[in-house]
Amino acid sequence: MKKGYILKRLLRSVISIIIIMLVVFTLVFALVPRDNIFFEDATYRKLGGKPDEKTDYVYNTWQKLGYLDYVRINDYCLELYEAGSDEIKNALNPDSKETADFVALYESKGYTIGYYTVSKRAYAYKDVPLLQRLWKWFSNLVRVDTIYSVQDPNNPDLERKVYFGRTPTGGLALIGSGTYHKYLLYTDSHFPFIHQNFITLNMGESYPTYQGLEALSVMFSSQGTEVKRDVTYETGETGSSAINFGSLTYKENLDRMDKKKFTDHYANYTTFKDQSSMVGTSFTMGIFALLLAYGIGLPVGVAMARNKDGVIDKLGMLYIIFITSVPSLAYIYIFRYLGTTLFGLPSVFTTFGPSDIRSWILPIISLALPSISSLMLWIRRYVVDQMNSDYVKFAKAKGLSRKEIFRSHIFKNASIPIAHGIPSSLAGCITGAIITEAIYSVGGMGKMLPNAINQYNNTMIIALTFLFSTISVLSVLLGDIILTKVDPRISLTDKAGRS
């Protein structure tokens, strides 16, 4: 019965996420003009004087981002003739027989034909329908690495096997060849010490900002300046580098430097940097803010309830009214001003950087302010309700002390609904605090979405929406489950859905 319910809820959550993604895909890809994505692209601007290359670049980018399928006549002719031959030069002309064939073939497939401005050569493109894009996005989401993952026509002799070995830094590893990642499972000195690359999430490549990086690695890889150390490469070559050996992936075209360092085709890597990732920064900040909020909100709320209509209660209500009515932008600035003038704390995160504890104090306090207020309000409400209930009167009549009643009865009951909110608050830590991070210029998740939107980075918008809504959907479910664990009287099935 209970298992069935949770399964049903999970299924419903998945459906919600799919619908959300459908809505966001429609919004972002159908309603925003697709030319907008080039506003922030430096390469596009450089191509200003070369209309043909510009067109080619534009259509290639659109194809890469999944807007459309794009075919040039060059690609078509290369299948017929050898590259560089005279036949191909003739075929590329707009009045050739091959061009006519090309146009006829792709028009019959539903493509639109266009001609480059200068060379008058033909190309064809066809929009990818929205649902198909959504399907493609979801089907590419989970990437399972197998020994057949890499299909490189220029490297037909690639071995396909998996074996045990060691990483250049000495960790144990399960090494793959023919796989996308070189080290499928490895150990090193970085948290969480054992890493896997069998199953990775793929949410597309970021564009136009963070070009060449995958959306997820933008969020999860470390930031700041590279931490260089002396390393010995596979070839025995030594040097100073910040390379993360565990991140090695297949690279099709090796350059001279790659060949010097690596014995095989696995030469793409990320580097170690000195600051935590965006997710890490937001999470650290959020966790401490949460601890602060519960540490202050709960006792003050209880004190307010115990002195109902007293001085503490009135002061507490004043604070709650202030926080709920004043826009967060205003009160964060006010508290920041107080913090900087009274205690000499830095006004932005970057003044001392993440290694200095002083940088963290004000952002964490700012982040905790609204949570403190809502916790105070709710715990006060619950405790007051419990204090007026019959069982408390009965306990009093039986001669239990005020303290005893409070500790072992009222607080226990009042904290049940508070426990329900913990997973959602934890989820909030990951998604970050947009305003706080913007005001203190913290490099966390909060600034990601506004930045992605202002820079027309659609891949990031989609990836962030997916991540945020998945986390929030699951945390609500988790909160409900915790509720039934804390209070066995509550049954989710009777209430149908949220409680």
Next chain:
Amino acid sequence: MMERIEDNLFEFAEFDERESEHIAAPRYSYWKSVWRTFIRSKVTVFLSIFVIALVAFALIQPMHSGYSPTVAPNINNSEMKYLPPSSEHLFGTDNIGNEVWDVVWAGARNSILVSFVSTAIIMVIGILVGAVWGFSKKMDKWMIEVYNVVSNVPYLLLAMILSYVLGAGLGSLIFVMVCIDWIYVAYFIRTQVMIIRDREYNLASKCLGTKTFTMIIKNILPYLVSVIVTYISREIPSLISYEVFLSYMGLGLGTNYASLGRTISQYKSFMTGYPHLFWIPVLVLAAIAISLYVVGQKLADATDPRTHR
């Protein structure tokens, strides 16, 4: 010496059958009681006059000043820049020689306008849908699923994406807020209607043959009024907050509209050099939001029939 009481001092009262049927209960008018409870507190009366004056001033002053963020008449007049507040320039002037007084009120006007209009639309749609939703069990089955989906989306995320897609402007910002918020109001009203719908006095009323419409108007609405006003008193400041937030992020009203959020974001670089530039909009914003909230809460208290004496 006592005076004699004569019989002719008395007369017979006429027996009126209608009067004998009359129940001697004090006349009760809901809205009159609301009004009486509301004006009972001097502080509330003072605050509401202040709020009305503030809102009226914010709506009228920009028409009079004709301030527009797209024109900067004093941009080349260095004598007009960075003037401190004085009797001539009440809030001083900013980096391009604009009167901060005009800038702030034009921004306040748009914030108030957006939040009032969206709150009105949201409440009308939300209450209508919520009332039907609360009464119809068939609809509830479907709507609760819709709500489950919508409420799972982070609110800000959708607001940001929608305003990115729809572009800048008063109309589209109001549309964004209505789009996102109506379902929460509808859900709230649905729950309230469901709670009150099955109370004993309504069952009794139904048994006595009261029509559904009369039941809604006479039995349910007076209870709902106070929760609706409470909701509105929280909704208006929170929508002001969202407008400010979105504009601060460069997403809400575009550069062609004055906005407190954008003003604050523009002036924040003068925080150390010319603190008045930064603090005036922040404090005006805080004053508007907090006074609207407090008056709304007082009004909500007054609309609760249980507070009526």
